[in-house]
């Protein structure tokens with residue numbers, strides 16, 4: 281009995297020690313988890329023009345109403361990026377013009393993406409080639425073909441992937457689902473086209489293409505982890521999973537599996553803020569709160585893994601760490 285009591289006392293003592301340590305490392309929002317304080321790369325942000333802005337609409341997690349135009353959306357998002365030491369962001373637009381305004385403010389802090397849904401209606405091969413040659417596109421994505429009823433493996437995408445491979449343009453492909461009820465707005469959307477296994481043929485046909493699976497497959501996270509084991513050059517981002525209502529279950533299970541499978545060093549931070557800039561801080565806080573990740577693993581997710589995927593030079597990496 282006495283031994284048991286003593287044991288209990290020891291547990292209580294180490295618990296309070298642990299709590300003390302946690303209080304040193306919490307950010308003040310009642311989270312546990314070691315806080316990573318270095319620079320951040322966001323691999324998944326969206327830009328709009330006032331013409332293609334999709335709001336106003338309430339934040340699906342907080343219910344708070346968004347702004348109603350692209351100019352204010354950009355101003356607020358840039359402020360959040362600066363306040364959170366986000367030194368580099370993949371920002372996509374439906375046209376290069378949408379990204380120009382961001383690059384004017386953030387300069388080298390922007391990686392230019394091209395977002396589309398319907399490859400037959402939204403893309404033109406000649407124009408695409410021209411944009412690539414002019415440096416107006418650095419990431420081909422978000423490839424949102426599933427929203428228009430196309431598989432990522434559809435041959436209509438092949439010439440674009442061919443050019444991306446030739447010009448060393450990275451490709452970001454939407455994988456997984458969308459919000460419940462999406463079919464009422466996008467009747468061609470199919471969950472099955474978000475299956476990461478559909479990307480496998482692309483990886484084989486274009487062995488030098490740098491590909492990342494956006495949202496890490498969400499509903500199909502197990503398949504994402506399997507593919508990452510099988511294809512050592514495949515990366516993923518955790519956008520949406522880290523802030524959207526009810527998506528946390530995918531985030532936690534995917535990251536734990538990625539850790540078990542030893543592929544966590546290819547998982548990158550991303551937000552997918554859409555029209556809600558506040559989602560960026562929600563996403564950062566969520567990752568910071570995950571107590572099964574070590575500080576080194578968080579540093580990988582927030583910065584190093586993307587730095588490797590993007591082939592950043594040692595000089596750029598050093599500069600990013602000086603900006604703190």
Ligand SMILES: [Zn+2]
Pocket residue numbers: 422454455494495552
């Ligand atoms: Zn997406």
